[in-house]
Amino acid sequence: MTESKDANDYWYRLKERELEQGVELSTICRQLKLVSSDGKKYLTDCANTESMFRIIQSIPSKKAEPFKLWLAKVGYERIQEIENPELAQDRAKNYYELKGYPKDWIDKRLRGIAVRQELTDEWKSRNVKRRIEKTKNIFR
Numbered sequence: 001m002t003e004s005k006d007a008n009d010y011w012y013r014l015k016e017r018e019l020e021q022g023v024e025l026s027t028i029c030r031q032l033k034l035v036s037s038d039g040k041k042y043l044t045d046c047a048n049t050e051s052m053f054r055i056i057q058s059i060p061s062k063k064a065e066p067f068k069l070w071l072a073k074v075g076y077e078r079i080q081e082i083e084n085p086e087l088a089q090d091r092a093k094n095y096y097e098l099k100g101y102p103k104d105w106i107d108k109r110l111r112g113i114a115v116r117q118e119l120t121d122e123w124k125s126r127n128v129k130r131r132i133e134k135t136k137n138i139f140r
Helices: 007-020 048-058 065-083 086-098 101-125
Strands: 028-033 041-046
Touching: 028 101, 065 086, 086 101
Parallel strands: none
Antiparallel strands: 028 041
């Protein structure tokens, strides 16, 4: 994605460039000891999915551009779904169809989600708090 011949050097320069902008990429990465091709373990910068998306946004490369466009599209879709939650339901239905689930399974799944949402809304309206009931041991 970076078109770099030296990944270590590129990573170092990317962190330096972002630091100049006030973003410290090392704070969103953790170092873990991973096995290298020589069989030894070395500390390696690792990141979760959210952090990887942030890092990719920092890469000035033509190869990174399609991924950046996809991230922008997905972000825009999520904002639309916040404004119109029915869009999220349609998206879920389309994904289930693409994965090959049967129509009756999809319908049951979407009804189950709606029923669960109604139940949690009812709990909220009645101010129900999560509480673990302690039961007495009557056999003591």
